[in-house]
Amino acid sequence: MRHKPHLPYLLVLPALAFLAAILYPFLTGACWSFTSYRLSRGDPVFNWGENYVRLFTSGEGLHAVTITLTYAVTVVVIECVLGLGLAMLLNYGRYGNAFRLLNVLPLMLPPVVAAIMWKVMLTENWVVNWLIESTGNAKLAWLSGPDTALLSVMLIDVWIFTPFVVLLGQAGLRSVPQELREASSVDGAGPIRNFVSVTLPMLMPVLVVIIAFRGIDSLKMFDIIYTTTAGGPVDATTNLHVLAYLDGIRNLNFGMAMAALIVLWLLVYLMSHFLLKARRKDAVS
Numbered sequence: 001m002r003h004k005p006h007l008p009y010l011l012v013l014p015a016l017a018f019l020a021a022i023l024y025p026f027l028t029g030a031c032w033s034f035t036s037y038r039l040s041r042g043d044p045v046f047n048w049g050e051n052y053v054r055l056f057t058s059g060e061g062l063h064a065v066t067i068t069l070t071y072a073v074t075v076v077v078i079e080c081v082l083g084l085g086l087a088m089l090l091n092y093g094r095y096g097n098a099f100r101l102l103n104v105l106p107l108m109l110p111p112v113v114a115a116i117m118w119k120v121m122l123t124e125n126w127v128v129n130w131l132i133e134s135t136g137n138a139k140l141a142w143l144s145g146p147d148t149a150l151l152s153v154m155l156i157d158v159w160i161f162t163p164f165v166v167l168l169g170q171a172g173l174r175s176v177p178q179e180l181r182e183a184s185s186v187d188g189a190g191p192i193r194n195f196v197s198v199t200l201p202m203l204m205p206v207l208v209v210i211i212a213f214r215g216i217d218s219l220k221m222f223d224i225i226y227t228t229t230a231g232g233p234v235d236a237t238t239n240l241h242v243l244a245y246l247d248g249i250r251n252l253n254f255g256m257a258m259a260a261l262i263v264l265w266l267l268v269y270l271m272s273h274f275l276l277k278a279r280r281k282d283a284v285s
Contacts, residue, residue: 033258040252051259060235060243064260067150068239068267072218075157079214080207082158083165088195090166091173103163111160115227118156119143149229149236156224161217165210172206173199208279215271220264240264 033051035044055061090099106114121127122142129139142152176199184194200207222241225231231238231246238246240260248257 029258035255037255064240064243079162083162084169086166087169115224119228146236172203176202
């Protein structure tokens, strides 16, 4: 049989083509972020990183970075704590099987549909405020109040994506050997000590995956925020993704929009890098 020396190189061509299809728009956008490119003004003009200076010196840009980080950290912490707690209840509780179907119902809805549903329910004179008023308390301006809009959007995110954490948490809990928990109980460890010393260390690989997936999604959240508040009221829910949309699509300022998206990409990259680094350290030790 004749040797074909070029065959291995031909086999990687599809992968290289796919990589080029990813890198070309990314690198184009990165170049635009260093220009004053507006669709209405013709060709891009290099501006020596002025977009990044404006992003980090203007109140609007710093506010968007703050909202992005606040949103991501808050929803990931709440979803991890609540999701793992519910996973333990479903795994070890008496009625776990009955609630597993109810748990996945929010995941069956597209986020935009769920956001519209909650937007209607959180309007001033609808069901949520009606329930609050029926208890004798004053109704709240959930999505229309500058002080409550961000919290309301985060609660919607928690409602939609906590079931995702529950599903992965249940899978992780089932991988923990029952013998280890029983041996810890025999040694006198209570439920809390058992969870901290045995269950949680065994769940760390699953927890890293959960934080990575939910952290990335939360940092670049757009659909829930834009569907419910469009970044308002004023700029109370304007994160980097929404800011990039407003700059690029509404104002046609592609240079500023791409600068915001590159900063967002850096945040996602750094979070993923440190999570993977922590996971490797844990695996080695």
